[in-house]
Amino acid sequence: MFERFTDSARGVVYGSIEQSRRAGDACVEERHMLAALLDAEGTRTSVALATIGFVASRDEIERGLARARRRGGISQADEAALADLGIDVGEIVARVEQTHGEGALAPARRTRRLWPFGGRTGHVPFTPGAKKVLEQSLRESVARGQRHIGDEHILLALTARPGVVADLLAEYGVTHTAVLGALAPRAQAG
Template identity: 35%
Template sequence: MFERFTDRARQVVLRAQQEAAGLRHGYVGTEHLLLSLLAEPDDPAVVVLVGSGLDHETARQAVLRLLGAGEDAQALAAIGVDLEAVREAVEAVFGEGALDDPGEGSEVRRRAWFRSEPKARRSPFTARARKVLELSLRESIRLKSGEIAVGHLLLGVLREGEGLGVRVIADHGLDVNAVRRAVEATLG
């Protein structure tokens, strides 16, 4: 499916992992997809949100208000523990990835809670975020597009309808159905 994404849409998906890492969230949710979409303010579909006052920083603040950012790391930082420095010191001695969770099925189980900033490439997508990607494909097919563009990803966030991404949009006072119609209009 990823091969059907335009370059810009592919960048949105990849940047969502960076958004999650930047907020110290160990997963990629619909909110991270929304934040990544809003980092494309010139895209005609995203202009629908930005033109209504929902820009990247406004959405990021809403996500922080609703979820916070890596509270364990913040609490330890308050008492002078820099988790990133601890991680770097351990990896300098034991090798890169020494503190990573070896994954399900491994005989060796380590706790990865001490990682202050999960590596973006390892942030798992939530079921809702995966659903957004699936729905973006369905929206592309429904609209008879030959590819999945940024606007289709936004339609996927809207159509999923229950994640934090769509909640941020609705909490900003936007009518989700009106946004959907406006985004569809940008896709032709």
């Protein structure tokens, strides 16, 4: 599948690995892919985001991801479903943090695997969710009759898969439908 990736899509994959390393994480997650997409300039994704009117700063996105991480990675949809059952996630987070400290519900950072002699393998694995995003990017490409997988397909995949990243992007108007609309005129012209 990787042979179908455009240079910009490969840049996102390599960028997400670098984002993971900088964060001190042992695996690449969807949030790292989002960060790599937002760092890329002059790509189909950057044009689509500008067309949609996405104006959030990188710091705003990081704060949104940190809020979700603090809630244990619960998406807004999950939080709403729990609220329908009478469960207040904010109250639970507050109580847990009162007892165990701030960020107690945040997933623990994984440590990197080391070779027996102390050297790092250099390989940074992708979480199952991140792998699903890459698989979804292939589906997004095939659905449009395209033979390549571009950075825009990764963005479409991130918005199509339910979860924290899709919820956060939706807060800024970046939905699957909005991205499709922003890409449609360029797809016809290109």
